[in-house]
Amino acid sequence: xxxAALFPIGTVSRMFHLSVSSLRHYEKAGLLTPxxxxxxxxxxxxxxxxxxxxxTIRYLRALDMPLAEIADFLKNREVDRMEEKLxxxxxxxxxxxxxxxxxxxxxxxxxxxxxxxRTAPLDTAVQLRMPACRIAWVKDPLKIRQFFExxxxxxxxxxxxxxxxxxxxxxxxxxxxxxLLAGQWEQYDGIFLLLDREDRYAGPTIALPETDCxxxxxxxxxxxxxxxxxxxLDYITAHHLQITGFSREITLIDYGLTNDRxxxxxxxxxxxxxxxx
Numbered sequence: 001x002x003x004a005a006l007f008p009i010g011t012v013s014r015m016f017h018l019s020v021s022s023l024r025h026y027e028k029a030g031l032l033t034p035x036x037x038x039x040x041x042x043x044x045x046x047x048x049x050x051x052x053x054x055x056t057i058r059y060l061r062a063l064d065m066p067l068a069e070i071a072d073f074l075k076n077r078e079v080d081r082m083e084e085k086l087x088x089x090x091x092x093x094x095x096x097x098x099x100x101x102x103x104x105x106x107x108x109x110x111x112x113x114x115x116x117x118r119t120a121p122l123d124t125a126v127q128l129r130m131p132a133c134r135i136a137w138v139k140d141p142l143k144i145r146q147f148f149e150x151x152x153x154x155x156x157x158x159x160x161x162x163x164x165x166x167x168x169x170x171x172x173x174x175x176x177x178x179x180l181l182a183g184q185w186e187q188y189d190g191i192f193l194l195l196d197r198e199d200r201y202a203g204p205t206i207a208l209p210e211t212d213c214x215x216x217x218x219x220x221x222x223x224x225x226x227x228x229x230x231x232x233l234d235y236i237t238a239h240h241l242q243i244t245g246f247s248r249e250i251t252l253i254d255y256g257l258t259n260d261r262x263x264x265x266x267x268x269x270x271x272x273x274x275x276x277x
């Protein structure tokens with residue numbers, strides 16, 4: 001072996017813009033074997049044959065191909081195998097693109113909701129159209145005297161959930177139509193998760209149709225909600241409306257976003273229709 005034609009690992013590291021640890025990792029993974037290893041110092045040297053292998057590794061890594069796939073190709077380099085691996089990698093890239101697009105849509109949706117929560121007028125009941133939606137509902141009577149008491153009930157939704165981050169800003173509580181009419185606003189009849197189109201949920205879901213609703217937003221959280229229900233019921237009576245379903249209550253800004261309780265915003269919506277409709 002002509003050692004004069006070999007390059008030490010430090011030189012190869014600089015030539016290929018790779019760290020020494022990366023070269024050692026490639027060796028450990030079975031991708032790259034040094035042309036010579038000094039028996040005295042253990043120092044590694046590489047020749048032109050290894051340069052060719054390194055070029056292939058760098059190219060395939062730039063395509064985000066896993067090291068295991070690269071090692072498999074290097075053991076049996078054939079045009080057909082390279083074409084197969086490239087096509088497979090292209091399919092994986094397209095799958096990642098779809099997933100990143102889904103995440104982008106979730107981020108855009110959250111940004112829009114935050115802007116809406118921070119700019120919408122408070123303490124004013126309004127009538128508006130609520131879009132159709134999909135929810136995961138757990139019938140679970142509960143009282144919320146402190147914000148954190150909701151967490152124990154959220155775990156019941158979590159048992160069938162594929163994406164834990166889905167919970168941030170999407171958990172709602174509801175009071176049945178019967179209890180709303182009876183003025184029983186201190187206890188909720190259930191907890192539910194509002195699902196976006198991009199969300200993946202393994203448990204059973206319920207589709208709610210588009211409907212009119214009366215809504216109010218206020219500074220505070222669930223413990224301050226009962227007085228807001230009185231305002232909503234007075235509005236419904238004054239505008240000759242009738243309740244058609246359970247309330248949908250959610251803290252739009254809470255401890256998940258800020259420690260400042262003065263910035264908390266909670267929303268209550270009650271589905272309605274004209275009285276006698």
